Amino acid sequence: MRLFRNMFANSKLRKMAGVQSIAHSTPGGITPHLHKSRSLRSKIMAIPIPPHLLIPLQQQQGTASAACVKAGDRVLKYQKIADATDSTSLDIYAPSSGVVSMIQNHTTINPAEKEQLCIFIDTDGKDEELAEIDAIEWQTLTREELLPVIRNAGICGMGGAGFPLPKKMETSSNREIHTLIVNAAECEPFITADQALIRERSEAVIQGAEILQYAINAKHCVIAIERSKGDAIAALSKSISHSSVEIVILDDKYPAGGERQVIQAVSGKELQANKLPADAGIHLQNVGSVYAVYRAVAESKPCISRITTLTGEALQTPKNFEALIGTPVSFLFDLCGIDKKNHAKTVVGGSLMGIELMDTSAPVMQSSNCLIAGSLAEFPDTIPEQPCIRCGFCAEACPAGLLPQQLLSYSRSEDAQQLEDHGLFDCIECGACSYVCPSKIPLVQYYRNSKEQLALSQEVFDTSKGWQARFQDHQYRIKKLKDEAEPRTAIKPANIPSAEEKPQGTFSKDQAILDVAAAVSRVKARRKNVIASSESPAKPIQADGEAET
Amino acid sequence: MLPLVGTIYFQSLMALIAVLLIMRVIYLMRQFWLQSLSRQHSIVDQINALLPQTQCGRCGHLGCRPYAKAISLGERINKCPPGGDETITNLSLLLNEHRHSLDPAHGEVLQRAVVVIREDECIGCTKCIQACPVDAILGGPKLMHTVIESECTACDLCIEPCPVDCIDLIQLGEPELLWRAPEAGKTTLIGSNL
Structure with missing residues (x-):
């Protein structure tokens, strides 16, 4: 807290002098070639409406939403087409007017090329809106009124990871938040969506930040941005003159914009791997999401589009688009004049954390911040990995302070205990280690695989615990039933004649003789049995099991 | 040195050292006792935690925990088909036993x-x-x-x-993973190779 106080102590003075706060330094990092200038030459373009939109029902981490329209329905722009099922799923709204043609599986952007349920809309080009809702004066709303507006706008984190905003707001509103950090550090090569957004719409971004600050009741609000983005900083400085928002300047390196890196740079403290930013009293939000919040609250428009960078050597006119969610990637490529001969690889996200997309008919999602149509020169074919020479470059580059080469060997030997002890779950998968590796080992992919394997084995372990508990309950129940049943049989053994056969109080001689004869024959029979069993002893019945109660 | 031996200071010092030593010995004994106690109580639990908990009874016991108890009393560790080689490996590491292959009398390795x-x-x-x-x-x-x-x-x-x-x-087959381990000469993660 003291560090915070120092930082904000004479903020007014600093602002008057036009000097922004300088952030603390963070460990590790690399400085790759950024490839950003090409897509920043032109302004953000609004795209023409594509003939078909396919909107995935799950664009974020969490659970899929449930479609509330069916094939054949006509939908209007901003009309709700899917409902959230829990706090980690989102409401989804139609990006344009048209007819729902079908709801079926289609390839979407994810590393395993998995198919996912999408709502297909054949657009009619009229872009008819739902009856206009008047923009609300958010300053007049109470916090309790404002939160549902943000929650129902269907926004997820637009930085790339796609964490659902409603869930984040829920976590933050349950804890005491002292600082809202707007993350404008876009450190990954090729991506310029946030920079372009700030450059052109800084007023809206600042207002969005103020709305969010009010909604989560944060005392301070800072915007973290790297030093190299001069135009964006200039635009921001102009817009913050009437507000309490601060600008914090980060170092130019990769990864400066990672969640934990930004928090460390701003507060000077490292966040533990198992802690959320909210535990440290910080709410971190990407600029794109903040802008979406502004649209949702100040303009009453739910999230139906995002700013996406289209770049790469195979595109003739790289630029930033305000793309509707659900626009096929190939449609955007065609708009930028794609050179099919030069096009070797399609990458979603930056060049360091991005994934390769095989099928360009996949739709743009809320988390797709950048689409690269790369040439072979930009993304050469992978060379086979060479053995680790233990140079230690990866350990120097790691922003989380881990030992990537140790992790690699444990990942290969699938040593779960050592992986956990060496902090695999502290890894933010930034790819800095793979970038510096002279042996070209795809380290991050090993870690991602290991993380998934560990999560899976944990799941198996948890289910087996459940089975064990159920088995014990079952045993307990059976034993209890048996215990309850025993006294009844003890009262009335089967071999005692019933009262009707042998009426009490009467006695006949003939009956007595018969009874004695029967008893003698019974005893004889039993003796015979005993002799027979002593000659060939029966196998004792072994009870292996035992009731665990 | 010699003239100091009889003094009260020397005697009290020796007494202090003796008391400290005795306390240390008591502490160590208690630690050892606690450790052995916990070991005795938990060996069945430790074995049980490594078993797959399907409660199928293929090992010839009523469930996984009875089998764990039997193992702790000296039964072979290779009688669990649902666990397969993984369970045998884990058990052999825990108990320092030879890693026999699965006993075919109890069935073949089972999948999910x-x-x-x-x-x-x-x-x-x-x-x-x-x-x-x-x-x-x-x-x-x-x-x-x-x-x-x-x-x-x-x-x-x-x-x-x-x-x-x-x-x-x-x-059910093998669970689907989003990220596969890199095969030689084939990766799907871009950033690594720029």
Whole structure:
């Protein structure tokens, strides 16, 4: 807290002098070639409406939403087409007017090329809106009124990871938040969506930040941005003159914009791997999401589009688009004049954390911040990995302070205990280690695989615990039933004649003789049995099991 | 040095050292006792934690914990088909025993599976309900039964008692992973190779 106080102590003075706060330094990092200038030459373009939109029902981490329209329905722009099922799923709204043609599986952007349920809309080009809702004066709303507006706008984190905003707001509103950090550090090569957004719409971004600050009741609000983005900083400085928002300047390196890196740079403290930013009293939000919040609250428009960078050597006119969610990637490529001969690889996200997309008919999602149509020169074919020479470059580059080469060997030997002890779950998968590796080992992919394997084995372990508990309950129940049943049989053994056969109080001689004869024959029979069993002893019945109660 | 031996200071110092030594010895003994105590109590639990908990009884015991107890009393560790080689490896590491391959008398290595009742054919005899070791089958006399999929351990104890053979064992296959380990010369992660 003291560090915070120092930082904000004479903020007014600093602002008057036009000097922004300088952030603390963070460990590790690399400085790759950024490839950003090409897509920043032109302004953000609004795209023409594509003939078909396919909107995935799950664009974020969490659970899929449930479609509330069916094939054949006509939908209007901003009309709700899917409902959230829990706090980690989102409401989804139609990006344009048209007819729902079908709801079926289609390839979407994810590393395993998995198919996912999408709502297909054949657009009619009229872009008819739902009856206009008047923009609300958010300053007049109470916090309790404002939160549902943000929650129902269907926004997820637009930085790339796609964490659902409603869930984040829920976590933050349950804890005491002292600082809202707007993350404008876009450190990954090729991506310029946030920079372009700030450059052109800084007023809206600042207002969005103020709305969010009010909604989560944060005392301070800072915007973290790297030093190299001069135009964006200039635009921001102009817009913050009437507000309490601060600008914090980060170092130019990769990864400066990672969640934990930004928090460390701003507060000077490292966040533990198992802690959320909210535990440290910080709410971190990407600029794109903040802008979406502004649209949702100040303009009453739910999230139906995002700013996406289209770049790469195979595109003739790289630029930033305000793309509707659900626009096929190939449609955007065609708009930028794609050179099919030069096009070797399609990458979603930056060049360091991005994934390769095989099928360009996949739709743009809320988390797709950048689409690269790369040439072979930009993304050469992978060379086979060479053995680790233990140079230690990866350990120097790691922003989380881990030992990537140790992790690699444990990942290969699938040593779960050592992986956990060496902090695999502290890894933010930034790819800095793979970038510096002279042996070209795809380290991050090993870690991602290991993380998934560990999560899976944990799941198996948890289910087996459940089975064990159920088995014990079952045993307990059976034993209890048996215990309850025993006294009844003890009262009335089967071999005692019933009262009707042998009426009490009467006695006949003939009956007595018969009874004695029967008893003698019974005893004889039993003796015979005993002799027979002593000659060939029966196998004792072994009870292996035992009731665990 | 010699003239100091008789003084009160020297004597009190020696007494202090003696007291400290005794305290240390008591502390160590207590630690050892606690450790052995916890070891005694938890060896069955430790073995049990490594077993797959399907409660299938293929090992010849009533469930996983009885088998764990039997192992702690000297039984072979290679009698668990659902656990397969992984369980044998883990057990051999825990108990420092030889890593025998799976005993074929108890069946082959089993994959992830689940049991499903063909509900149209079920006559409601409740025999499968009685056979289920984890109470994962729902239903009543002369009413249709069904398996709670998330609780089913695929022990297949319910299949044999069914008089109308309406229970199927369905293999689930390997779980799908988003990220595969890199194969030689083939990666899907871009950033690594720029």
